[in-house]
Amino acid sequence: MQEIRNYTMNFGPQHPAAHGVLRLIMEMDGETIVRADPHIGLLHRGTEKLAESKPFNQSIGYMDRLDYVSMMCNEHAYVKAIETLLGIEAPERAQYIRTMFDEITRILNHLMWIGSNALDLGAMAVFLYAFREREELMDVYEAVSGARMHATYYRPGGVYRDLPAQMSQYRESPWHKGKDLKRINSWREGSMLDYLEAFAADFPSKVDEYEDLLTTNRIWKQRTVGIGVISPEMAQQWGMTGVMLRGSGIAWDLRKKQPYAKYAEMDFDIPVGVGGDCYDRYLVRVEEMRQSNRIIQQCVKWLKANPGPVMVQNFKVAPPSRVEMKEDMEAMIHHFKLFTEGYCVPAGETYCAVEAPKGEFGCYLVSDGANKPFRVHLRAPGFAHLSSMDTIVRGHMLADVVAMIGTYDLVFGEVDR
């Protein structure tokens, strides 16, 4: 009789479905996975060590580059940890702004996810639809921070600056002119909040469009229903959080259970799955987009009615205004000290977590009283999720690995750090 041996296959690190630089060594029995060994670290940049070598504020920009599709949520965890150790609290308006931008970020992340996951499983169109709305939200990022992705907008003590009163408009060009130009600028007549209001009123219909393409799609269901089933017990054993946990039926969301920023005042629901398979997690994420949209609407309403400071008036932590610096010696000194030496954070340690779109993103911060952190550890949800890969895909077909990578919602910026 002929001897049949398992086949070892290398997947990635340069593979369109790997969502970055994942290398998977798979032992195959025919098309069935016997063992999967993910090799990570190809994007390891030593963020935590770099953060130890710089004053606190200079590392905020690194946080954007961890999970580079949910930028502001990462900043939020880091900034919150610093604020906890400093014992300061951001003004109310800043907290509403943070809540709003966390939810904008969640929608951005889920749009990226729905597009790329559908693309991996053979549905090209969803990607194009999702990027249409992503573009609109990225304009909001750009309006507040000047950057479309790596915003560095959150600061200890608040946010860098208040929301702009004017939304930027498209200029006439060979590609945008006449009626077309008028249509794309129609949302952009007023302030950024007006723009967001128009977006939020329109967005649910856009989510309906994604659902039209996928929810009852036969191919989509064949690829996701009953694939990658995770029981609630297993999800907890493997340290899963976020949608991976909620998809298995556990209603655990830090925004509800351990509320931060202004989530306690928001009215929203937590969707949970039933079966714990890829399809349930898809449904949970789609519903989360709708819920995030509700939160954005509530924040816009509050922010329109309540102007106020967006940064603490503590010049040991936050820079004084340019105007003040021009006429006040003390303000000048504060500015100089803050931008050369930074501020010292009292000795102590804290673990601060936020509900990032992918799960619990935590920052464990140890300070010894210096102007640089002694130790920063970033708890990335994707790292914990990916570690369960081997256990989950055993016995699945090769094509299901792609569905699984998609449902984990992996971004290697945060997995490798």
Next chain:
Amino acid sequence: MTDTQKTSLAGQLAARFGDMLTISTVRNETTAELAAADLIAVATALRDEPAFRFSELIDLCGIDYLGYGQTEWDTETISGTGFSRGVEGEAMGRFDWAGRPRGANEPRRFAAVIQLLSIEHNRRLRLRVFCADDSMPVVPSLTLVWPGVNWFEREAFDLYGIIFDGHPDLRRILTDYGFVGHPFRKDFPLIGNVEVRYDPEQKRVIYEPVSIEPRVLVPRTIRDDADLMQAKAEAADHWREN
């Protein structure tokens, strides 16, 4: 989360484990320090007993306490030689491999810090386990208690060289294939040891010793007003109006 719940966690822990744990609660965060030998028993109890039910291990990370609390900007004893302050020191980024700080022996350098989460009781707990021996830091592995700790332990091993006794597959995880050393240790240079480039003559990627010089732009400073006392005093003083 109410305060009473939190204090009761510290109380419950003290009642259940007694001298095994050194418990402190700061800002509603409970930390328990314990000996490596007790870790498995305590962890199993924390996971299984109805009073605790820490069903999830959220995070495990290594930490190197070498140089904790050292400052490079001496503001207390200012002197004629004071101008060199801030341009020398042993802090992160100042040294290369040959000049790495040696002999500065922190008692108990390495520790593993574990963050636990109880979904049932909605509370968190931090465990800290110091390694007894600096030259061979060993902590028992928790892979049999929470399987999800597997990669976190591999990461702590990779970056700090902490050995997790009983781990089924303690390989490097984040660093390059064939990497030497444990890069997150405080005596590992920030600039690293080797750099990589493509050599057109040999037609392959080669490793060379680093060519960049270590440098630090902002010295490490510890100030007494770290708790912002001055800011508070100024705020109370209304100095702007005076």
